[in-house]
Amino acid sequence: MPEGHTIHRLAADHWERFGGRPVRVTSPQGKFADGAALLDGRPLEDSQAHGKHLFLGFGPLGWVHIHLGLFGKLGFGPAPAPPAGDTVRLRLAGDEHYADLRGPTACELITDEEKRAIHDRLGPDPLRPGTGDRAWERISRSRTSVAALLMDQKVIAGVGNVYRAEVLFRQGIDPYRAGRGLTRAEWDAVWADLVALMREGVRFNRIDTVRPEHTPEAMGRPPRVDDHGGEVYVYRRAGSPCLVCGTEVRTADLGNRNLFWCPGCQTR
């Protein structure tokens, strides 16, 4: 479930389990064998996230840069670790825990300088200290739709397809509006909402966006469980009635990704 909240959560989870202690590092699959051999037995010295990028610090040896992409997964378990299949790209193992990485887009050993370059090309992250001003600078000058801009990691880091759809719904914003058509107040509301939603996402390790007054219980409807594990308004609900106004939720392809929105509620 790799949107930014997942990665920040993983950074904290790694630190909690392995931080400051030596870890055994292996690549059962072999694709990260060289890096793993270099790091094996060294202590994990830092663990950071920026957007969807995870950085595991090994002091002077550099950083393991991990990007889960669409399919990647990181899972933890109690020691001793079971035999690894041939899809485990990276395994970290301590005395009490192990972590397995499968299917990532990126798993590579990088230098401080290379890490800095990644930070430099990413936009502000609602889960890191700072403001959304840098994002506004780009959005307010762009003719691209706000839906596409929210998915552009150079503009804002960490927002994925679920948060994109949900924050635009919550703010009542038509996803096809041009970035430069937004007002500063609208952008500030989007940013503040993302900060709040994504912090909740880190805390509970899932995406919940439905306000208390719109839960099935509050609306007098039968309980509902979205198949991705959280409670949302429009993401993957195309064809179903909007939880607020009853209009049929729509979907469309936007830049090879599925966009979801409610034409009844998102009129701003």
Place this chain on the structure above:
DNA sequence: TCTTTATGGCGAT
């Protein structure tokens, strides 16, 4: 036992 789909992103065209 297939085919499809998925909360991403890169590089070539």
Place this chain on the structure above:
DNA sequence: TCGCCCTAAAGAT
């Protein structure tokens, strides 16, 4: 804009 990379679970047959 397109193809491509990576994996696993759900859905179709």
